[in-house]
Amino acid sequence: MTIQIFCVGGTIDKIYFDAKSKYEVGAPAIGWLLDELSIHFNYQVTSLMAKDSLDMTDADRAEIRKAVESTDSDRIVITHGTDTMPETARALHGIVGKTVVLTGALAPAIFRNSDAAFNVGGALAAVQSKPAGVYIVMNGEVFDGNLVRKDVAANRFVRLD
Amino acid sequence: MTIQIFCVGGTIDKIYFDAKSKYEVGAPAIGWLLDELSIHFNYQVTSLMAKDSLDMTDADRAEIRKAVESTDSDRIVITHGTDTMPETARALHGIVGKTVVLTGALAPAIFRNSDAAFNVGGALAAVQSKPAGVYIVMNGEVFDGNLVRKDVAANRFVRLD
Amino acid sequence: MTIQIFCVGGTIDKIYFDAKSKYEVGAPAIGWLLDELSIHFNYQVTSLMAKDSLDMTDADRAEIRKAVESTDSDRIVITHGTDTMPETARALHGIVGKTVVLTGALAPAIFRNSDAAFNVGGALAAVQSKPAGVYIVMNGEVFDGNLVRKDVAANRFVRLD
Amino acid sequence: MTIQIFCVGGTIDKIYFDAKSKYEVGAPAIGWLLDELSIHFNYQVTSLMAKDSLDMTDADRAEIRKAVESTDSDRIVITHGTDTMPETARALHGIVGKTVVLTGALAPAIFRNSDAAFNVGGALAAVQSKPAGVYIVMNGEVFDGNLVRKDVAANRFVRLD
Numbered sequence: 126m127t128i129q130i131f132c133v134g135g136t137i138d139k140i141y142f143d144a145k146s147k148y149e150v151g152a153p154a155i156g157w158l159l160d161e162l163s164i165h166f167n168y169q170v171t172s173l174m175a176k177d178s179l180d181m182t183d184a185d186r187a188e189i190r191k192a193v194e195s196t197d198s199d200r201i202v203i204t205h206g207t208d209t210m211p212e213t214a215r216a217l218h219g220i221v222g223k224t225v226v227l228t229g230a231l232a233p234a235i236f237r238n239s240d241a242a243f244n245v246g247g248a249l250a251a252v253q254s255k256p257a258g259v260y261i262v263m264n265g266e267v268f269d270g271n272l273v274r275k276d277v278a279a280n281r282f283v284r285l286d
Numbered sequence: 287m288t289i290q291i292f293c294v295g296g297t298i299d300k301i302y303f304d305a306k307s308k309y310e311v312g313a314p315a316i317g318w319l320l321d322e323l324s325i326h327f328n329y330q331v332t333s334l335m336a337k338d339s340l341d342m343t344d345a346d347r348a349e350i351r352k353a354v355e356s357t358d359s360d361r362i363v364i365t366h367g368t369d370t371m372p373e374t375a376r377a378l379h380g381i382v383g384k385t386v387v388l389t390g391a392l393a394p395a396i397f398r399n400s401d402a403a404f405n406v407g408g409a410l411a412a413v414q415s416k417p418a419g420v421y422i423v424m425n426g427e428v429f430d431g432n433l434v435r436k437d438v439a440a441n442r443f444v445r446l447d
Numbered sequence: 448m449t450i451q452i453f454c455v456g457g458t459i460d461k462i463y464f465d466a467k468s469k470y471e472v473g474a475p476a477i478g479w480l481l482d483e484l485s486i487h488f489n490y491q492v493t494s495l496m497a498k499d500s501l502d503m504t505d506a507d508r509a510e511i512r513k514a515v516e517s518t519d520s521d522r523i524v525i526t527h528g529t530d531t532m533p534e535t536a537r538a539l540h541g542i543v544g545k546t547v548v549l550t551g552a553l554a555p556a557i558f559r560n561s562d563a564a565f566n567v568g569g570a571l572a573a574v575q576s577k578p579a580g581v582y583i584v585m586n587g588e589v590f591d592g593n594l595v596r597k598d599v600a601a602n603r604f605v606r607l608d
Numbered sequence: 609m610t611i612q613i614f615c616v617g618g619t620i621d622k623i624y625f626d627a628k629s630k631y632e633v634g635a636p637a638i639g640w641l642l643d644e645l646s647i648h649f650n651y652q653v654t655s656l657m658a659k660d661s662l663d664m665t666d667a668d669r670a671e672i673r674k675a676v677e678s679t680d681s682d683r684i685v686i687t688h689g690t691d692t693m694p695e696t697a698r699a700l701h702g703i704v705g706k707t708v709v710l711t712g713a714l715a716p717a718i719f720r721n722s723d724a725a726f727n728v729g730g731a732l733a734a735v736q737s738k739p740a741g742v743y744i745v746m747n748g749e750v751f752d753g754n755l756v757r758k759d760v761a762a763n764r765f766v767r768l769d
Contacts (some may be wrong), residue, residue, distance in 0.1 A: 141461065141555060162401050163392060163442050164426045233463060237559050237720070240323050245428065246407030253428045254415035265325045265407065267368060267414045281324050300624070302716060394624060398559070398720050461663060484723050485714060486748045498623055501642065523642065527663055562645050568729030576737035577749045587647045589736045 128168040128252060129198035130155055133189060133213075134176040135206025137241050147153045150175040151276035153158035154234035155204050169198075178206025178213075178229075182234040199223045200252045204245070207231060207275055207282075210261055214270030214282055217259045227270070231280060288328040289413060294350060294374075295337040298391035308395025308425050311336040316365050316406055326361035326407045331358075339367020339390075339427030340375075347377040361413045365406070368392060368436055368443075371422055375431030378420045387413040389423045391443060411443055419428070449489040451520035451572060452477055452480040455511060455535075457528025459552035459563050472497040476556035477526050477567055485542045492522075500528020500535075500551075508538040515539060515547055522574045523547045525566070528583040529597055529604075532583055536592030539581045550591070553602060610650040611640055611735060612681035615698075616672060618689025620713035620724050630757040633658040637717035638687050645764040652681075661689020661696075661712075669699040670737055676700060676708055683735045686710045686727070688763075690758055693744055699752030700742045708754070711745045714763060 132138065132153035139251045140151035156170045173192055174185060193201050199222055205213055214227055228248035233239035247262040257269030261281040272285045293299065293314035301312035317331045334347060334353055354362055360383055366374055368390045375388055389409035393401035408423040419433030424443040433446045454460065454475035462473035476494045478553060495514055514521050521544055529537055529551045536549055550570035556563035569584040581592030585604040594607045614634035614645060615621065623634035639653045656675055676684055682705055688696055690712045699709055711731035717724035730745040742753030746765040755768045 136463075139463070139557070141458075158404075159426070161399055161437075162404055162426065165444075166425075166427055218436035235558050235560070236463070237557055238322055242321055242404040243407035244317075246404035246423075249426045250408035250411040250423055250428050251415050254402060254412050263325065263405075264327075264413055265320070265410045266327055269412050280328060297624075302619075302622070302719070312629055397624070401716070441672050480726075481748070483721055484726055484748065487764060488747075488749055554711055564726040565641075565645055568651070568726035568745075569733035570677055570729035571748045572750050573700035573734035573737050576734050579647075584729075584733055586649075587645065587732045588649055589733050603648060605648075 126200065126253070127169065127198050128202060128249065129196045130168055130170045130203045131189065132170065132172045132183070132203045133178075133179050133185070134205070135204065135210075135229045135230065137204050137206075137239075137244075138175065139233040140235060141210075145268065149207075152184050153204060153240055154230075155245055155247070158234060158245055161229055164195050173270070176206070177208040181206070181209055183216075189213060190217055190220070193217060193220055193223065193225055200283055201225045201254050202248045203227045205229045207263070208277070210263070211270070211273050211275060212260050213230070214261055214273070218271065220259070222257050223254050224254070224255050224257050225259045225270075226262055227260070264266045287361065287414070288330065288359050289361045289363060289410065290357045291329055291331045291363045291365070292350065293331065293333045293365045293368075294335050294342070294346070296365065296390045296407075297393065298365050298400075299336065299394050300394040301396060302303055311338065314365060315391075315402055316363075319395060319403055319406055336430055337367070338370050339370040342367070342370055342374070343353050347374055349351055350374060350379070351378055354378060354381055354384065360418070362386045363406075363409045363413050364388045366390050368424065369438070371424070372431070372434050372436060375420050375434070379432065381420070383418050385413050385416050386420045386431075387416070387423055388421070448522065448575070449491065449520050450524060450571065451518045451523045452492045452524045452526070453511065453514055454491055454492065454494045454526045455496050455500075455503070455507070455528075457500050457532075457551045458527065459526050459556050459566075460497065461555040462557060472499065476528060476552075476563055477524075478550070479562055480556060482568055498563055500527070500531040503528070503531055506537055507595050511535060512539055512542070515542055515545065521545045521579070524567075524570045524574050525549045529553060529585065530599070532585070533592070533595050533597060536581050536583055536595070540593065542581070544579050546574050546577050546579050547581045547592075548577070549582070588603065609683065609736070610652065610681050611683045612679045613651055613674055613685045613687070614672065615655045615687045616655065616657050616661075616689075618661050618687065618712045619715065620687050620717050620722075621658065622716040623718060631659065636687060637724055639712075641725055641728055641760060642703070644741075649673070655755060658690070661692040662687070664692055664696070669696055670749045672696060673700055673703070676703055676706065682706045682740070684708045685728075685731045685735050689750065690714060690746070691753075691760070693746070694753070694756050696756060697742050697744055697756070702752065703742070705740050707735050707738050707740050708742045708753075709738070709745055710743070715746050
């Protein structure tokens, strides 16, 4: 098993530049999160872009879809900003024979109480467990990628019925 | 969906008593770990015992099996010490119609770099994703409960082939 | 001994608003930092303003000076943004009979590897140990408030000779 | 300024060995704590022994005193177990021309909410600020080494009057 991890930015990767008193998307957090843990299966981390998810365009989603289709792996995790994660999930609909799990974080991975490690653990378990399809793992839940939205006011993901 | 979480002790729950300079099994860590996160599905945390897994007996495993069989939920997570986690997994073999996922941690949840949140995230995702059966989630992997052992020297879980 | 703690904002107090993907000055971090510790002397935390230190004006510094002069306590800690901390230290020059220690953090207190607790511990020790005067505690050093500058490129405080 | 840091063990340095489900004194935590921070003055970390402070003997305290007397530095920090820290402070009484500050932690430095970084920050500030003598920095306070005891029941340090 080789799990391909694509990273496109979002809150999970946010870091802070003191010089500018600003908060920007940094290198993929999932890289150092997994380095800190005792992981023994094969995985590859590839940064496709580093964007706030509100800034992602149709062209960005086409690029992500192409990357998912092109990789040899059939188990793919994508770390992504939360605001438009469901849109990207839907843009990946219909890829045959691959399990794709999107995740991210509500607080940057460098925060003391970030949900990043919890979510990444969930995404890795889901990508190994689910049949082909597109899923979102957030708030401790495995959502079908076509049946989830972000409730921005409540800052959580909600199942569509 | 209501996920039943049983806790039986182990490293994940270890705390430190300064007065005695000793390290003992405390209250279930998964309780406060999930309290810190933004979880919106129903779950129930029940402490069955608080033991080092090396101290667990056949009677303890029978008690765990009984609890799994008795609960109304068909999605069960068990936090457990790592040393005999595979033995308990095998003692749960053959329960019909329930997905059971065991997890724990190689470092106590109160440590800065504990794998506890990562593992718990994985166990929750696996219990929602897997068909009925018994599984272990450790080291970022979802193992079949009959096909896994702990490599004590390497301090990691290994798939049996 | 009652230590008066004034908070004026800066990186130490920065929090992150996911909704806006922005990083803003929040409530004083020194409050919850000290709440987490086992502190038994009397102290009072007072928020005077919540500003990036680059935005602080002469009027702000006059307000801080007035607060220091007015408090009954003769042991005062000020948490402050790092960029203009030396300017504020110099604006407090000449207050008689009071020990004033400024500190802050290079990374927000909510970060996993923030220097906030380390710096706050240093500031509290210095304010109890130093004779009347104005000091800055950063990077593990106790600086004379008139003899220190921030080296912005190196992101550290440097003694003037 | 070169600060000499001697380490003799105690809770601050406690680590956990999963294999043995035991908690033992490890390498000096102050070393990696300071490595994580942005420190630019000269300091040297020397491990003299690695003991629970309850196990320390008069011979151990004589060895510590000899080390303090022998070092070229006149600014010395000692990380020490909390239970007999006051005894060691008193055993260092009367060393001329040197400022000695003992500190430690109520929870191991590897814990998420340890007081270690806060205490170490305080000890470093005190050792730079205090005249020659022996001091203990714990619970955010700078105590005279002759006028402090540990209240074991309350798990805190208390000033003797």
